[in-house]
Every structure is written in C-alpha cells, then in structure tokens.
Amino acid sequence: MSIYLTDKLKGLKPYVPGEQPNKNGYIKLNTNESPYPPSPKIKDMIDAAELEDLRLYSDPDLKKLISTISKYYSVNEDCVFCGNGSDEVLSFAFLAWGDKGVVYPDISYGFYEVFADLYGLIKHPIPLNKDFTIDLTKYDDLGSLIVVANPNAPTGISVSVPEIEHLLERNPESVIVIDEAYVDFGAESALPLVNKYDNLLVVRTFSKSRQLAGARLGYAFGNRELISDLNRIKFSFNPYNVNRLTAIAGAVSIEDDEWFKDCIIKTVSTRDRLTNRLRDLGFFVLESKANFVFAKHDHIEGKTLYEKLKNRGILVRHFDKARISEFNRITVGTDAETDVLIETISDILKEL
Ligand SMILES: *Cc1c(COP(=O)(O)O)cnc(C)c1O
Numbered sequence: 001m002s003i004y005l006t007d008k009l010k011g012l013k014p015y016v017p018g019e020q021p022n023k024n025g026y027i028k029l030n031t032n033e034s035p036y037p038p039s040p041k042i043k044d045m046i047d048a049a050e051l052e053d054l055r056l057y058s059d060p061d062l063k064k065l066i067s068t069i070s071k072y073y074s075v076n077e078d079c080v081f082c083g084n085g086s087d088e089v090l091s092f093a094f095l096a097w098g099d100k101g102v103v104y105p106d107i108s109y110g111f112y113e114v115f116a117d118l119y120g121l122i123k124h125p126i127p128l129n130k131d132f133t134i135d136l137t138k139y140d141d142l143g144s145l146i147v148v149a150n151p152n153a154p155t156g157i158s159v160s161v162p163e164i165e166h167l168l169e170r171n172p173e174s175v176i177v178i179d180e181a182y183v184d185f186g187a188e189s190a191l192p193l194v195n196k197y198d199n200l201l202v203v204r205t206f207s208k209s210r211q212l213a214g215a216r217l218g219y220a221f222g223n224r225e226l227i228s229d230l231n232r233i234k235f236s237f238n239p240y241n242v243n244r245l246t247a248i249a250g251a252v253s254i255e256d257d258e259w260f261k262d263c264i265i266k267t268v269s270t271r272d273r274l275t276n277r278l279r280d281l282g283f284f285v286l287e288s289k290a291n292f293v294f295a296k297h298d299h300i301e302g303k304t305l306y307e308k309l310k311n312r313g314i315l316v317r318h319f320d321k322a323r324i325s326e327f328n329r330i331t332v333g334t335d336a337e338t339d340v341l342i343e344t345i346s347d348i349l350k351e352l
Contacts, residue, residue, distance in 0.1 A: 026315050029315060030331060034209070034291070045249075082250070083242070084238075088218060093147075094119055098119060103125075107132070107323065133157055150187055155288075156293060168193065185264065186268060199226075204218065278295050291332045292329050296326040300348070306328055
C-alpha cells in the first residue's frame with residue numbers, strides 16, 4: 001500500500017480469486033469454468049479482418065450482441081445490459097442502488113461484500129438456515145438493495161421462483177438482484193418476472209455455462225429504467241466495456257444453441273454421477289443445481305483434503321470461513337476428470 005492511497009480504501013480487503021496456475025497439468029476444479037471448449041464457430045468468425053478491426057474501438061452500444069441476446073431470450077433490447085464479466089454488472093448495480101445498504105446471504109459469492117466495501121455501503125449479511133438453504137422472508141423491509149445468487153454459491157442450493165416473486169411483492173422499495181451465474185445448470189430463472197416487476201434485475205454470465213470465462217462477458221435483464229441506470233454508470237466509467245472479440249464470441253455462443261445445450265447436458269449428468277460417487281465414499285454433499293458440488297467428509301478436514309488433492313495435481317476450492325471450512329467446492333469437470341478425482345479421493349481416504 002502506498003502512502004498516497006485514499007483513506008477510505010485503506011481497510012478494503014480485495015476479493016481473492018481461485019488459483020489460476022500457469023503450469024498446465026493440474027486437473028482444475030476450483031473456479032467453476034467449463035471443462036469443454038467454446039463453440040468452434042467462434043474461431044471461424046474471428047478472421048483476419050476482425051483482428052485488423054482491433055485498431056477501432058468496440059461498439060459502445062453493443063448492438064449486434066444485445067440484439068442476439070434479446071431475440072434468444074425474447075426480451076426487448078432496451079431491457080438488456082452487457083458488462084465486462086457479470087462482476088462488472090454486479091459492481092454497477094451496487095454503485096447504482098446500494099446507498100441505503102445491501103442485503104445478501106452471509107454465505108454466498110464473496111464479491112458482494114467486497115463491492116459493498118469498495119463503495120462504502122452498509123452491509124446486512126443474512127445468515128443461511130442451518131441446512132444452508134436461504135429463507136427469503138428474512139430479507140424484508142430494509143429498503144436496501146437485495147442481492148441473492150440463485151443457485152447460491154458455494155452451496156449450489158436454489159430458491160424457487162414463487163419465493164422470489166413473494167420477495168419482490170413485499171419489497172417494492174428495493175431493487176432485487178438475482179445473480180443467475182449458474183442458473184443454466186438446472187435452477188428456475190426469474191427472467192419471466194422482469195416484465196412484471198420494475199425492481200428486478202436478473203444477472204447472468206458467459207463464464208460458467210458458455211465456456212467463455214476468459215472472454216469476460218456478463219449480461220443482465222431488467223426494466224428499461226434499471227438498464228438505463230446501469231448505462232449511466234457504464235458511460236461514466238468505460239463506454240467500451242466489452243471488447244470487439246468478446247462481443248463476437250458472445251453472439252456466436254448464443255447462436256450455437258446446440259453446442260450450449262450439449263455442454264449443459266454433459267455437465268448435469270457428470271454432476272449427478274460425481275454426487276453419487278462422493279456419497280458412496282461417505283461424503284455429505286449438498287443438493288446442487290450448479291456446475292459444482294459442495295462436500296465434506298467426517299474423517300478429513302476440508303483444508304487437509306484440499307491440500308492433499310493439490311499435492312496430487314487436483315485443484316478444488318476451500319474457504320477458510322466459519323460454518324463452511326469443513327467443505328470443499330468441487331467444479332464438475334469431464335467424466336474422465338471425475339474418475340481421476342474419485343480415485344484420488346478414495347486413495348487419500350484409505351491412507352488415513
Ligand atoms: C463466477 C460468478 C460470478 C462472476 O462471473 P463473471 O461473469 O466471470 O464475472 C458472479 N456471480 C457468481 C455467483 C459467480 O459464481
């Protein structure tokens with residue numbers, strides 16, 4: 001930290017992302033990326049002319065990308081926003097609507113707390129139930145921004161759309177952000193409620209279900225006034241927030257629906273297989289609707305298992321946090337990666 005840093009940022013604890021080792025060879029099950037490559041059609045679209053066009057700024061209105069998303073999801077174009085990863089969209093949401101405080105589950109995506117601290121917002125983390133489910137009736141009457149990941153991370157547990165609708169009905173004074181980073185893997189989306197409620201923003205990403213984590217592309221659906229708030233911030237911060245190659249990759253990913261659906265089907269089937277095999281080995285595994293599972297074992301500390309797996313070339317995610325330090329979050333890889341993982345874990349358990 002330099003002596004020049006502004007006082008209000010001196011206490012800020014930045015988000016700590018999962019490890020991204022430079023060395024290949026790890027089975028990487030720690031940051032919920034897709035184990036499958038992006039649609040091969042993206043490569044065909046990014047030709048020499050597109051590379052030459054990198055000398056030009058990207059389209060600040062992202063017309064092609066937004067019209068592709070709006071057609072696919074049957075939403076008006078002025079109800080769609082795109083960001084440099086959904087992290088950017090979420091960050092803009094905190095800045096836009098968080099001045100009366102932010103409510104979110106105490107065990108959830110770690111960035112919510114960081115964004116609140118970055119913008120100096122009052123935080124109201126609400127404890128998860130004992131079984132790690134979310135009770136949305138506890139999120140009422142605070143007049144604050146409400147942010148809920150559905151399915152939640154790192155638990156993978158989802159809430160139902162009727163529960164979200166009741167939350168919206170009870171809290172017309174709050175903007176409610178539903179972070180659907182993992183919704184494509186089987187939870188129910190709140191997207192149909194966007195037409196009915198002026199205070200709902202549904203946030204999505206291309207990082208988890210669309211094989212484009214490294215391209216950095218997130219999007220959101222909401223009432224046109226909410227979207228115009230986000231654009232007000234974007235055009236005061238970085239009008240070219242989505243780069244040219246990413247905008248092309250995003251549109252092609254949406255258009256190649258067969259590729260998208262095929263990758264989802266494979267991941268969901270591997271998730272169910274992984275869950276069963278971990279349970280066979282004696283793990284307690286939460287019921288996941290995401291592309292990861294959250295699991296613990298009575299005979300081994302969460303951190304110890306994380307370290308032993310890392311020593312054997314498998315990266316998973318461990319959180320040193322009260323109530324969840326016994327667990328590891330394991331991304332669903334390919335079937336072959338899952339076989340190696342299960343074999344390695346059973347070896348580790350045998351050695352105890
Ligand atoms: C991964 C993740 C994000 C961020 O995704 P990007 O689009 O890659 O920035 C947002 N929310 C949750 C819950 C996530 O797990």
